[in-house]
Amino acid sequence: MKHVTTVVGATGLLGGAVCKQLRAAGLPARAMVRPTSEPGRVERLEAAGVEVRQGDLKARSSLDALCEGARAVISTATSTRSRQAGDSIQSVDLEGQLALVEAARHTGVEHFVFVSFAPLQGNFPLQEAKRAVEQALMRSGIPRYTILQPTYFTEIWLSPALGFDFLNAQARIHGTGHGRLNWISVEDVARFAVGALGRPRAWNAVLQLGGEEALGQLDVVRLFEQRSGCQWKLEHIPEQALREQFNGATDPLQRSLVALMLNVALGGPVDPRPAMEVMALRPSRVRDYVERVLAEQPMGLLV
Numbered sequence: 440m441k442h443v444t445t446v447v448g449a450t451g452l453l454g455g456a457v458c459k460q461l462r463a464a465g466l467p468a469r470a471m472v473r474p475t476s477e478p479g480r481v482e483r484l485e486a487a488g489v490e491v492r493q494g495d496l497k498a499r500s501s502l503d504a505l506c507e508g509a510r511a512v513i514s515t516a517t518s519t520r521s522r523q524a525g526d527s528i529q530s531v532d533l534e535g536q537l538a539l540v541e542a543a544r545h546t547g548v549e550h551f552v553f554v555s556f557a558p559l560q561g562n563f564p565l566q567e568a569k570r571a572v573e574q575a576l577m578r579s580g581i582p583r584y585t586i587l588q589p590t591y592f593t594e595i596w597l598s599p600a601l602g603f604d605f606l607n608a609q610a611r612i613h614g615t616g617h618g619r620l621n622w623i624s625v626e627d628v629a630r631f632a633v634g635a636l637g638r639p640r641a642w643n644a645v646l647q648l649g650g651e652e653a654l655g656q657l658d659v660v661r662l663f664e665q666r667s668g669c670q671w672k673l674e675h676i677p678e679q680a681l682r683e684q685f686n687g688a689t690d691p692l693q694r695s696l697v698a699l700m701l702n703v704a705l706g707g708p709v710d711p712r713p714a715m716e717v718m719a720l721r722p723s724r725v726r727d728y729v730e731r732v733l734a735e736q737p738m739g740l741l742v
């Protein structure tokens with residue numbers, strides 16, 4: 440009997456959370472990993488009872504084997520942060536995801552959950568790839584699809600890795616810092632992805648995911664300042680500078696990353712309530728994230 444869910448992107452931030460939640464719900468999970476995937480992440484999947492199989496979105500035959508016998512596929516993969524030779528937006532986010540949809544159809548997968556992102560301003564390769572895969576999935580003939588369109592992840596965009604350095608009370612602010620976004624936690628996106636499998640109202644649906652509160656980067660700085668008592672040092676990247684970088688970028692990844700930053704500057708709230716209603720789920724708040732990351736610093740802030 441088909442019952443396993445195949446997760447593509449399982450060694451990533453969101454895919455790892457999806458696997459953990461599938462296993463916590465007692466559901467069998469199969470993960471695609473690559474010979475180059477970080478060994479610690481593969482070990483954590485195995486320790487959680489996930490069946491690990493080698494594959495690559497660029498190798499069509501591996502995709503058929505991965506989908507064979509699976510009832511559902513959840514794809515969170517992207518080449519934007521985790522890149523190996525030959526990986527690009529074209530080869531992975533577009534052609535690889537299209538090949539995965541085709542492999543899922545060919546092998547009789549019943550439900551395909553695709554993690555895209557909420558519509559953003561501007562034409563750029565990552566957005567074009569996401570929209571093309573959404574369209575192909577909707578037309579694929581796979582009996583059920585769920586397209587999730589989350590906004591910006593708190594754990595990525597409000598983290599030191601992207602210049603939101605709560606450890607040192609300093610931040611790189613895009614534009615004025617007043618552009619409002621419904622930041623969402625990775626764990627919440629995983630809850631929506633796993634929840635969609637058993638929720639008929641989430642089938643054949645496109646769901647925009649975001650936190651309930653739309654906040655500018657400066658609002659989040661204020662939350663950190665209030666909670667920690669430290670005043671932050673801010674560096675602003677003017678919107679005009681981001682526009683110039685965007686217009687001058689010829690590399691598809693670079694153009695896409697600048698477009699994402701420019702959209703942080705511009706802001707663009709979404710209405711998260713329809714998805715919350717369909718899924719009967721309520722995302723956590725940015726202030727919960729602030730509490731969590733500050734509590735995780737045993738020595739307090741480093742400033």
Ligand SMILES: NC(=O)c1ccc[n+]([C@@H]2O[C@H](COP(=O)([O-])OP(=O)(O)OC[C@H]3O[C@@H](n4cnc5c(N)ncnc54)[C@H](OP(=O)(O)O)[C@@H]3O)[C@@H](O)[C@H]2O)c1
Binds near residue numbers: 471518
């Ligand atoms: N970051 C945000 O704010 C945001 C917002 C909305 C939507 N999203 C979307 O959310 C999804 C998950 O993001 P994330 O942060 O979890 O990504 P991530 O941590 O960078 O993980 C990417 C995953 O994709 C896999 N991958 C890359 N190239 C591959 C290939 N050729 N074949 C097979 N697997 C490949 C990686 O595998 P290896 O470990 O083997 O490299 C890894 O498991 C993405 O689709 C992203 O577009 C992100």
